[in-house]
Amino acid sequence: MTPPPEDLASEDAKIPAPASPDALRDAILSVAAGDADSFAGLYDATSARVHGLVLRVLRDPAQAEEVTQEVYLEVFRRAAGFDPARGSALAWILTLAHRRAVDRVRSSQSQSDRDVAYESRANTQEPDPTGEAALATLEAQRVRTALEQLSERQAEAIRLAYLDGLTQTQVADRLGIPLGTAKTRLRDGLLALRRIVSAPRQRKEE
């Protein structure tokens, strides 16, 4: 085993470890040139994001693992098609990841099967009753940070579409609202999120 480096700056390992957009871009460009070490670095810098998103959409650890693997193979195969002028590396990777996760949701099982499976897994799993519930709560708190600045209706619509993998038609059905209203909430919600994200932000650290 290789010992940990003794003088690695702590910034390199800060949590959540945010790889710089430039570093990710360069890593994909190197991968496109066939560099294995760059791919390992790219995986290390992004796999928690990819797996976290896929797991949230699929709610099934085994499937999330499979899909995450597929995503990275696709990243590898399509690296040469990545155009840094058109967007960030992370957006490119998460776009591939989200699409695959949603495809899997829609092809494998119905939404309700998936929910039932998740429920039964969560309810019947042996150990500690506190654990799973506590973690679900933590997860909910964290995802709220990005969406919490939207109106609850907009945030709910975006959550159903993006994190639960519903189509806009399914979002309307689920919420019992007309399709036009669902579309408006999604559009206004994402545009509002864009304004919030691109507004000058307060420094989060220190």
Place this chain on the structure above:
Amino acid sequence: MAGKHPDPDEHEEMESLVVASVLDALDRRQQAEVDAHLATCPRCRTLEASLRETAVEISAGLESAPPARLRVSVLDAVRAEAAASSPTEARMRPSRRAVIGSALALAASAVVATGVVLSRPGRSEEDQEIARVLTAGDARLYSTTWESAQVTVVHSASSAASVIEVRGLPPAPRGRDYQIWSMSPAGPEDAGLLRPDADGRARLRIGSHAAGGTAVSLEPAGGSEQPTTSPFIAVTYS
């Protein structure tokens, strides 16, 4: 749908479709229509690109490190594919990191959906303390990876405590120990030694009054009063 939007209503409709496309919320037929339009409309392509950056924010905070074995499996698959597609050039050599991953994959245990291993029945007092932190109303979860190790920290300010858990952490080199530091305004405070078991796992509760974070460094066996090396894992509570 032509490449221009002379009519403001049509533009609004197109905007909705681009949003739904970015969220992957269209059925196949609608998606194909939008894709065809995007191919001819620079304005909508610009909108799409900017919204894809925005969508990245939706899943920020959902990070979940995959099991260590997945890393091995992904890198193996990529290496195999690279070798197959270009037999003579650009053959990929196993990286140092990949080798570490292979060794750990043998010890990889059951999948846990999230970073924290749940307590077992028949819990000790330590386990109960840990459960208290995990279930605290203000508990927040942070996770990261270092080499092949997955690191999860749950912090609860109201409990004045955190729980750190590692999986896949290689044994400390001979004569050294991993030491945890509670990062207080007064500086790092000793929070104990992190001793991974044969599977590279360890979990510890950290009492942390007013702590702003947790760090782990490699120290001489038994630990130090103050860190003598830079932490290689550092979590800043937000």
